[in-house]
Amino acid sequence: MKEFKIKGQDIKPLLEWEGPSGAIATDKIMVEGNKIGYMYREEPNKNYPDSGWRFFQGEESDEYISNIKNSGIYDLNTICNYDPDIIPLLKSPYGIAYYRDKMGTFRGEKLK
Numbered sequence: 001m002k003e004f005k006i007k008g009q010d011i012k013p014l015l016e017w018e019g020p021s022g023a024i025a026t027d028k029i030m031v032e033g034n035k036i037g038y039m040y041r042e043e044p045n046k047n048y049p050d051s052g053w054r055f056f057q058g059e060e061s062d063e064y065i066s067n068i069k070n071s072g073i074y075d076l077n078t079i080c081n082y083d084p085d086i087i088p089l090l091k092s093p094y095g096i097a098y099y100r101d102k103m104g105t106f107r108g109e110k111l112k
Contacts, residue, residue, distance in 0.1 A: 002072070005033035006081055014084060015077040020049035025079050026064070026071045028057035036083045040097035040111055051076055052094055055086075 028034045037058025044050035053076065056065070064070050080087055089098055089106060098106040 011081050014080045021076045022049045023051050023053040023076050025055040037100045043094050
């Protein structure tokens with residue numbers, strides 16, 4: 001069982017969100033407590049309460065990402081508690097990605 005960096009009882013309501021709020025995040029964020037370094041939004045899976053958002057620390061290897069044990073599905077508000085810097089970006093359209101530059105600022109780009 002995973003031991004999360006922020007305990008469930010310490011999660012605060014930070015996000016006002018309408019619609020499905022499920023998102024995928026890696027353990028580098030949720031367990032290790034690293035900031036989000038890369039995030040993107042794709043068309044949601046309509047079979048699930050999926051927002052389309054995917055969150056990464058940014059240095060995960062392909063091997064790490066391909067192992068489903070290293071990621072989980074979480075509520076967007078929970079992920080915002082780990083890194084509130086993402087809140088202003090969450091209403092971005094599908095097909096957008098953001099990466100954190102060396103100064104810690106998120107920069108956007110269209111998904112290829």
